[in-house]
Amino acid sequence: MNLTLRIWRQPGPDAGGSMVTYQVSDVSPDMSFLEVLDVLNERLIRAGEQPVAFDHDCREGICGSCAMVINGRPHGPEQTTTTCQLHLRSFRDGDVIDVEPWRARPFPVIKDLVVDRSAFDRIISSGGYITSPTGSAPEAHSILVPKPVADLAFENATCIGCGACVAACPNGSAMLFTAAKVAHLNSLPQGQPERESRVLSMVATMDAEGFGGCTNTGECAAACPKGIPLSSIANLNREYLHALRAGRA
Amino acid sequence: MAVRALWDSTIGKKTVMAVTGLMMVAFLFLHMLGNLKIFFGATDFNAYAAWLRTIGEPFLHFTWYLWIQRVVLAVALVLHIVSAWQLSRRDRRARPVKYAHGLRPQASFATHTMRWGGVIIAVFLIWHLLDLTVGAVNPNFVPGKPYQAVVADFQVWWINIVYIIGVVMVGLHINHGFWSAAQTLGVNRPVRDVAIRATGTTVALLITLGFLTVPIGVMTGLVH
Ligand code: SF4
Ligand code: FES
Numbered sequence: 487m488n489l490t491l492r493i494w495r496q497p498g499p500d501a502g503g504s505m506v507t508y509q510v511s512d513v514s515p516d517m518s519f520l521e522v523l524d525v526l527n528e529r530l531i532r533a534g535e536q537p538v539a540f541d542h543d544c545r546e547g548i549c550g551s552c553a554m555v556i557n558g559r560p561h562g563p564e565q566t567t568t569t570c571q572l573h574l575r576s577f578r579d580g581d582v583i584d585v586e587p588w589r590a591r592p593f594p595v596i597k598d599l600v601v602d603r604s605a606f607d608r609i610i611s612s613g614g615y616i617t618s619p620t621g622s623a624p625e626a627h628s629i630l631v632p633k634p635v636a637d638l639a640f641e642n643a644t645c646i647g648c649g650a651c652v653a654a655c656p657n658g659s660a661m662l663f664t665a666a667k668v669a670h671l672n673s674l675p676q677g678q679p680e681r682e683s684r685v686l687s688m689v690a691t692m693d694a695e696g697f698g699g700c701t702n703t704g705e706c707a708a709a710c711p712k713g714i715p716l717s718s719i720a721n722l723n724r725e726y727l728h729a730l731r732a733g734r735a
Numbered sequence: 736m737a738v739r740a741l742w743d744s745t746i747g748k749k750t751v752m753a754v755t756g757l758m759m760v761a762f763l764f765l766h767m768l769g770n771l772k773i774f775f776g777a778t779d780f781n782a783y784a785a786w787l788r789t790i791g792e793p794f795l796h797f798t799w800y801l802w803i804q805r806v807v808l809a810v811a812l813v814l815h816i817v818s819a820w821q822l823s824r825r826d827r828r829a830r831p832v833k834y835a836h837g838l839r840p841q842a843s844f845a846t847h848t849m850r851w852g853g854v855i856i857a858v859f860l861i862w863h864l865l866d867l868t869v870g871a872v873n874p875n876f877v878p879g880k881p882y883q884a885v886v887a888d889f890q891v892w893w894i895n896i897v898y899i900i901g902v903v904m905v906g907l908h909i910n911h912g913f914w915s916a917a918q919t920l921g922v923n924r925p926v927r928d929v930a931i932r933a934t935g936t937t938v939a940l941l942i943t944l945g946f947l948t949v950p951i952g953v954m955t956g957l958v959h
Pocket of ligand 1: 550644663666706709
C-alpha cells in the first residue's frame with residue numbers, strides 16, 4: 487500500500503506547528519498504524535531529520551498511550567479500537583490520512599503528537615482510589631458483589647485513561663473519563679466510605695483543570711476505545727447531585 | 736454551601752439549565768394547549784385569555800397569578816441563559832485549536848443548533864412578547880382582544896415566516912434539551928434511554944405542531 491500522511495509537526499510546547507506531508511510506500515495492510523509511523527521515523531532518522539514524536543507503550547490496546555487523532559477521529563475510524571490496534575486494512579491504497587494531536591487546553595502539546603495528559607492524573611489523585619488498604623486481590627467470596635453491580639464496575643474499570651473522550655468532545659470535556667472512574671469505584675462496596683467526597687472532589691478538579699462542560703452530544707462515547715457508555719455520565723451526574731444533597735460539599 | 740457548589744460546578748450549571756428548561760417546556764405545553772382554543776372562535780378565546788387573569792381569585796388579587804408566573808418564568812429564563820452563556824465560554828476556552836480534519840459524527844442538527852438556536856429563540860421571544868403580550872409592535876393590538884390581534888398578525892406573510900421559524904427552533908431545542916436534561920439530572924438509565932428520547936421528541940413535536948396550527952389556521956381561513 488502507498489499512503490500520504492499529513493502529520494502535525496510542532497518542535498516544542500511553545501513553538502508553532504503545522505501539518506507536514508509525508509509519503510509512505512510499500513507498507514503492508516497488516517501493519518498497525520503505529521508501525522507505519524515507525525517505518526516513517528526510521529526513514530526520517532536515516533535522513534537526519536527529527537522523527538515524529540508520538541506516545542506508545544503496550545501496543546496491545548491496554549495502556550492508553552497511543553493518543554492521536556486520525557482523519558478527525560481519536561484513534562482513527564474503527565470503533566472501540568486504539569491506534570495501536572488499528573491496522574492499515576482499515577484504509578485504502580492511496581489514502582491521504584491526517585494525523586493530529588489531542589486538541590484541548592488542558593492537554594497542551596509537548597511535541598508533535600505528544601500531549602501532556604497529567605491533568606487526568608490530577609483528577610485521579612483527587613479521589614480516583616480507595617484509601618483502605620486492599621492488599622492483593624481478595625478472595626472473591628469474601629465481599630459479595632451482585633452480578634449487575636460487578637458488571638457495571640467492570641465495564642467502567644476498562645477505561646484506559648487515553649483521553650480520546652476529551653479529544654473528541656467539541657467542548658474538551660473530561661466527563662466520560664471522570665464518569666468511568668466514579669462509576670467504577672462508587673458502585674463497589676470498597677468504594678462506599680468515600681462515595682460522596684470522591685465525586686465532589688474529582689468533579690472539582692476536573693473543572694479546575696479547565697475541561698469544558700458536557701453538552702450531551704455523545705462524541706466521547708463514540709470515540710472511546712473501550713466503549714464506556716454515555717449512561718456513565720448520567721450516573722456521574724446522579725452521584726454528584728446525590729453528594730451535594732447529602733451535604734458533603 | 737451546596738447551592739454555591741452547585742452554581743460553581745459545570746454539572747451544577749447544567750442542572751440549573753435542566754430544571755429551568757423543563758419548567759419552560761411545561762409552560763410552553765400549557766401555552767400551546769391554550770392557543771388551540773382559538774379554533775372555538777373569538778368569544779371563547781378572549782374569554783380564556785380573560786380567565787387567565789383571574790386564576791387564584793379570590794385568594795389572589797386580579798392578575799396576580801399571571802404576574803407570579805411571569806416572574807418565575809423570567810427568573811428561569813435568565814438563569815437558563817446565564818448558565819448557557821458561562822458554560823459556552825468555558826467550552827470554547829477548553830478547545831482553542833480546531834482539528835485540521837474536523838468531524839462531528841454524532842451530532843444531530845438539533846445538537847448543532849443548541850447555542851445559535853438558543854440565541855434565535857431569545858430574539859424571537861422578545862419580538863413575540865412585544866407583538867402579542869405588550870402589543871408595542873402590533874398595530875392591531877387591543878388589550879382584552881387577543882383573538883383579533885392574532886388573526887390580524889397572521890395575515891402578514893413575514894410574520895408567519897418569523898413565527899414558524901421561531902416555533903421550529905423551539906421544537907429542535909426541546910428535542911435535544913429534554914433528553915439532555917434527563918441525562919444531566921441523572922434520571923436517564925440504559926433501560927429508559929429509548930423511552931426518554933421518544934418522550935422528548937414527542938413533546939417537541941406536539942409543542943411545535945400545536946403552535947403551528949394557529950398561523951396555519953389563519954392562513955387557510957379556518958380562523959378569521
Ligand atoms: S473514557 Fe474511554 S476515551 Fe475516555 S479516557 Fe477512558 S478509555 Fe479513553
Ligand atoms: S499503545 Fe497501549 S493502548 Fe495503544
